Amino acid sequence: MKFPHYLINAIFYMDNSLNPPKIYLIPTVLAPDTQLLTLSPQVVEVILKLKKFYVEDLRTARRFISSLNLGIDISSLHFFELNKKTSEGSVAHEMRGEKSDVGIMSEAGCPGVADPGAVAVKIGHKMGWKIVPIVGPNSMLLALMASGFSGQSYAFNGYLPIEKDKRVAEIKRLEDLALTKRQTQLFMETPFRNNQVMKSLIEHCSPNTNLCVATDITAETEFIKTKTIAEWRLEVPDLHKRPTIFLIGDIRNNS
């Protein structure tokens, strides 16, 4: 059976399901002035060909694209704000109207991981769009690489609870998982609470437990150290307002 051509055309102009656009997941920098070192050439290639971007914050996105010095007229680009406040319905509505490829950019690092970009990706899969992840910096991955802990089995747990008792209970649960399941545990906190987290870790983990602190990743001030809790107690780093990934791991036979 052949589908009547006028119907194909009607459907094509009704929505984009017959010729779905692509979503490019475009990483941005983790630290200022690192765009020339840490972004893959793919990032530039893709930004140069796109006219529409779904971004977590308009100002950061414009500033990031300008910082690449690609000669792009920012005012010729279209932006759609996609953040915690954007409803899934309005993302779906925006996407149904797209006729061309779009890029997704988050505030820092790789979009789609722990940020609102994931919603657009989910809808994209349902609409049959092609999703293209672009290589770039991700603090969880870089911290894991540099920790020396097992990468055969690991879990990222997002943000710790803010309330102290709950935070301590969660830290103990993660320490237990790391040692009994041999699953490296990654977690983080909003940077202005990092010192409290470090204090909880030092006070409540076993002296022999190995902790990696990975701070200011890719910046000049990058600091990545794996030590036992007993060793950390001797010299506690100041992590206030410095983006940090914490990792608890097992270093026995970790290859």
Added chain:
Amino acid sequence: MKFPHYLINAIFYMDNSLNPPKIYLIPTVLAPDTQLLTLSPQVVEVILKLKKFYVEDLRTARRFISSLNLGIDISSLHFFELNKKTSEGSVAHEMRGEKSDVGIMSEAGCPGVADPGAVAVKIGHKMGWKIVPIVGPNSMLLALMASGFSGQSYAFNGYLPIEKDKRVAEIKRLEDLALTKRQTQLFMETPFRNNQVMKSLIEHCSPNTNLCVATDITAETEFIKTKTIAEWRLEVPDLHKRPTIFLIGDIRNNS
């Protein structure tokens, strides 16, 4: 108190603990002929300044460096083989002798994650070396970004068991974790067993469960799709010998 200079010299030449070298964790490509697109400029910068590399396979490493066309005389470089067969003792011995920075490269993607490079990183931390992770392609991260699943909470579980009953039990355990804990589950298999894994997933997961299949990441033939098990049953992709990451996730409120 001033430390006598002859003693400093003696210690310096005895080992490298006073002026420890750096370890650069250097990513390589995931797919052939993608070096110009997927590697960060940092990769080239670092390779140009190093003379010694710890590599998973000598031939792949030499071929990779040549492929960058940097005008490097490969025969002037030094290589130390660091793979599953290398004992921790021999890595420590090699490292104690280093006077200059070294790079670690694995077979594909980022070193230190699920490969023997982690042993050298662990020893490096103990010896007080600085560990510098370099940005590059990682199939787990790219798959997670493109899956549309939650990146707030995820776990990588390495390889599934080979034996069929155990594999099915593990798949059911991971499906349960993904749905009850809302933790995205990533896993893989040696590429020639991918079709068996896909069969087990389709037969044993619930029809409503969401599965992402991410294959040939960064290659021309890249294929990344998230669908329900019921949808996958209608059209099963051939994944034989194609590097693949499987993800089971929950797509409710996944941002």
